[in-house]
Amino acid sequence: MMTPAQTRVSILERLVPSFAFAIAAMSGAVGGVMLLRFLNKLRQAETAGYAAFFGGMSEIELAVAIVLVFAVVFCAIGILICIIRLFTTNTKSSPPGLLFLMTGLISTVPPFAMHLVLQLMKGIVGSPDGGISSIAGTIDAIAYFSIGAGAVIALVMLVFSFIPFSSRAGKKSSPTICLALIEILLVFLVGVYFWEARTSITQRDRDRVEEYSQPSESPSLNSNPTELPNRVDDMLDDVNGASQDGGDSEYSEQNPRPGSKTISGGVLNDKAIELPQPAYPPAARAVRAAGSVSVQVLVDENGQVISATAVSGHPLLRAAAVQAARKARFAPSIMSGQTVRMTGVLTYTFSGE
Numbered sequence: 001m002m003t004p005a006q007t008r009v010s011i012l013e014r015l016v017p018s019f020a021f022a023i024a025a026m027s028g029a030v031g032g033v034m035l036l037r038f039l040n041k042l043r044q045a046e047t048a049g050y051a052a053f054f055g056g057m058s059e060i061e062l063a064v065a066i067v068l069v070f071a072v073v074f075c076a077i078g079i080l081i082c083i084i085r086l087f088t089t090n091t092k093s094s095p096p097g098l099l100f101l102m103t104g105l106i107s108t109v110p111p112f113a114m115h116l117v118l119q120l121m122k123g124i125v126g127s128p129d130g131g132i133s134s135i136a137g138t139i140d141a142i143a144y145f146s147i148g149a150g151a152v153i154a155l156v157m158l159v160f161s162f163i164p165f166s167s168r169a170g171k172k173s174s175p176t177i178c179l180a181l182i183e184i185l186l187v188f189l190v191g192v193y194f195w196e197a198r199t200s201i202t203q204r205d206r207d208r209v210e211e212y213s214q215p216s217e218s219p220s221l222n223s224n225p226t227e228l229p230n231r232v233d234d235m236l237d238d239v240n241g242a243s244q245d246g247g248d249s250e251y252s253e254q255n256p257r258p259g260s261k262t263i264s265g266g267v268l269n270d271k272a273i274e275l276p277q278p279a280y281p282p283a284a285r286a287v288r289a290a291g292s293v294s295v296q297v298l299v300d301e302n303g304q305v306i307s308a309t310a311v312s313g314h315p316l317l318r319a320a321a322v323q324a325a326r327k328a329r330f331a332p333s334i335m336s337g338q339t340v341r342m343t344g345v346l347t348y349t350f351s352g353e
Contacts, residue, residue, distance in 0.1 A: 009165055010092040013081055017100055017179055018161040020074035021107035022154035024186060027067035028110020029150030032143040034060045035117070039139070042287040042316070051204045057118060058200035064111060065193035072190060075104075075183045082176040097174025103157060104182030110150040111189055117142040118196070124282045263335060265344035268297065273331055278324035278348050284316040293321035295346045301339035303330040311345070321348040 038056045085094060117139055265271060278293075293313030300306045308325040310318035325346045333342045 007093045015161040017078035018157040022157040024071035024107040025150045025153035028146040031064040031114035032146035054200045054204035061197035068190045094172045097178035101178040110146040262341040265342045268344035274329035276327045278320040289314045295325040299342045
């Protein structure tokens with residue numbers, strides 16, 4: 001039996017698809033770099049809220065999707081070259097179709113990894129009651145993996161295109177079929193990223209509308225009239241306020257007891273007879289947010305907190321601090337033989353561990 005003739009594989013037929021695969025792998029690296037920068041900004045942010053979070057997510061998703069579009073274009077060019085070679089006489093052979101299939105699948109690992117970590121972050125932010133102690137490390141690990149794997153895969157793809165090797169001579173349809181399969185996968189990835197970016201933008205705009213439409217809080221100790229109300233605690237306080245503000249006291253902040261007075265108590269941590277500590281929010285854990293949060297409170301004549309507003313601190317920590325402050329209890333304040341209301345500040349420290 002005669003062995004099929006072996007000829008050198010066409011560099012051009014390998015180079016264009018390999019370039020497409022390199023771009024696809026680099027899309028994950030681009031997303032990883034943007035994610036690490038975004039996490040660093042979140043850790044340092046003082047006025048960012050859910051709208052800023054979803055805005056950052058949409059920017060990453062759009063960037064990855066745009067890079068993947070270039071991969072789709074070059075892969076389509078590669079398919080066109082394979083089709084042309086099927087109907088022309090060539091002195092060099094085509095590469096095996098399985099080679100395109102394997103390298104193409106490997107190139108999609110970084111963007112798939114980025115999609116996984118972005119969905120993980122969105123799920124945690126959307127589920128404040130959930131907690132994953134190692135999530136911050138997982139996010140960082142996947143981001144660094146996407147960067148490293150994307151760069152290495154892209155380099156290997158480009159170098160491999162110029163390494164000479166031989167394959168069976170003759171016309172082959174398998175390279176075209178396998179490239180078409182990878183093209184479908186890349187188009188699917190582009191669609192997923194654009195859809196997720198659209199979802200994030202919708203969530204961002206909805207949160208902004210909710211923030212601007214909420215009634216204004218009572219003036220805080222360091223309120224800034226020019227500061228946009230883009231804060232996590234502003235969005236969550238209205239959800240919990242109705243059930244927690246008015247249920248424990250006969251008179252509210254808006255309807256004080258007739259003739260009652262209000263005194264300033266300064267920092268109230270040492271004056272509290274009950275001072276529950278706030279839980280560390282999973283969303284804050286994901287970005288390792290830390291620091292102190294100051295909450296301005298109004299205490300009624302019975303020593304119960306009837307109003308709590310975060311005035312400083314990381315936005316992802318404010319809601320937890322406000323919820324803890326609402327549960328604080330104080331001994332009734334007495335002045336001239338009468339019980340009075342008291343205002344002051346409770347300070348909570350989050351270590352980020």
